[in-house]
Amino acid sequence: MVVPSTTPVALSPPRHDGVSGGIPTVDMSAPGGRGALARQVARACAERGFFRAVNHGVAPAGGAGARLDAAAAAFFALPPRDKQRAGPPSPLGYGCRAIGFNGDAGELEYLLLQANPAAVAHRARSIDADDPSRFSNVVNEYVGAVRQLACEILDLLGEGLGLKDTRYFSKLITDTDSDSLLRINHYPPACTIHKLDHDDQCKMKSGVRTKTSNGVNPSAGGRIGFGEHSDPQILSLLRANDVDGLQVLLNSEGKEVWVQVPADPSAFFVNVGDLLQALTNGKLISVRHRVIASACRPRLSTIYFAAPPLHARISALPEMITTSSPRQYRPFTWAEYKKTMYSLRLSHSRLNLYRAAAADDNSNVGKGEQE
Ligand SMILES: C=C1C[C@]23C[C@@]1(O)CC[C@H]2[C@@]12CC[C@H](O)[C@@](C)(C(=O)O1)[C@H]2[C@@H]3C(=O)O
Numbered sequence: 001m002v003v004p005s006t007t008p009v010a011l012s013p014p015r016h017d018g019v020s021g022g023i024p025t026v027d028m029s030a031p032g033g034r035g036a037l038a039r040q041v042a043r044a045c046a047e048r049g050f051f052r053a054v055n056h057g058v059a060p061a062g063g064a065g066a067r068l069d070a071a072a073a074a075f076f077a078l079p080p081r082d083k084q085r086a087g088p089p090s091p092l093g094y095g096c097r098a099i100g101f102n103g104d105a106g107e108l109e110y111l112l113l114q115a116n117p118a119a120v121a122h123r124a125r126s127i128d129a130d131d132p133s134r135f136s137n138v139v140n141e142y143v144g145a146v147r148q149l150a151c152e153i154l155d156l157l158g159e160g161l162g163l164k165d166t167r168y169f170s171k172l173i174t175d176t177d178s179d180s181l182l183r184i185n186h187y188p189p190a191c192t193i194h195k196l197d198h199d200d201q202c203k204m205k206s207g208v209r210t211k212t213s214n215g216v217n218p219s220a221g222g223r224i225g226f227g228e229h230s231d232p233q234i235l236s237l238l239r240a241n242d243v244d245g246l247q248v249l250l251n252s253e254g255k256e257v258w259v260q261v262p263a264d265p266s267a268f269f270v271n272v273g274d275l276l277q278a279l280t281n282g283k284l285i286s287v288r289h290r291v292i293a294s295a296c297r298p299r300l301s302t303i304y305f306a307a308p309p310l311h312a313r314i315s316a317l318p319e320m321i322t323t324s325s326p327r328q329y330r331p332f333t334w335a336e337y338k339k340t341m342y343s344l345r346l347s348h349s350r351l352n353l354y355r356a357a358a359a360d361d362n363s364n365v366g367k368g369e370q371e
């Protein structure tokens, strides 16, 4: 059962195996050898669907990450009218408060970009009109670095799971037609004076109306920055500044509890997406997470969503299917899954619509079923 509260559980002290407060930490440069690292990554993704990657070698201080953060901060500091030129989100582009097409909303503004150079160059024209290549160079540099880390983690997973083709997952996301995204979220401070600024900013836009979202009452203790959901893609890599807000839904002694993820600007937070859960026949779990944006300072986060090409067939790998672990999901394409996901609310457990047992009855798939 989901604890119906925005108050997360307290953290417990670190365990000997790198798990602190239920959140595993993986040292990507640990000396223990590749086999041990692969097992650690696979274990974290199987037990939690989530881990904190440290010493990853990407975006060290002053590097690609810092340059992207500076470009993003400069964009979000622009007057509302200038930002609106990069919106409304289609779903790509600049968005303010409204998330997706079905009435979800959060206390944030964002840029959502297709993570390939041609698409970034095109979008940059409306994001940095003075010098579009300045913005696209910074984004492309970051995407190149973070994609490399995503591939490394996916290869470790391939090894840790004992796949015949250990590079199966990483090949999906390096295909030239890969449908990966980069999202930059800016959560304004929750303090009243700034909140008014943000209200003004969002009023400028198209007058999008939103239904109450996510089934969570923000007055129960926090402002919903980004409502509860799982990420639909293969793997997500998140980096944020030093402002807390991210929470993950973890299982603790048979109960589901929201756990606060302490901010760590030097780390990447890695989470398993729906497609990886389907490809591993449910062995790895697509973790549900959300952002409670109650801090008095702005939170800036950047998420790389590693995805396959639209035509990729998502079917559990043979090694993941055994007599004791029969096929859980029917095969589908990423294009088919995307269509379903855009017809649903943010919090929907959309992968359940593809359960093998439910496959004979496809009446709910892609028809905008609401929870
Ligand atoms: C409400 C929605 C927004 C979303 C598409 C969806 O219909 C359901 C999934 C949402 C999500 C969550 C993770 C990522 O932030 C995102 C870009 C994605 O791929 O799926 C968003 C979508 C979005 O904001 O467009």
Ligand SMILES: O=C(O)CCC(=O)C(=O)O
Binding pocket: 183, 185, 226, 231, 238, 240, 246, 289, 290, 291, 301, 303
């Ligand atoms: O902004 C964050 O910290 C997380 C947002 C998120 O989960 C998402 O954009 O999918």
Ligand SMILES: [Fe+2]
Binding pocket: 229, 230, 231, 289
């Ligand atoms: Fe997410």
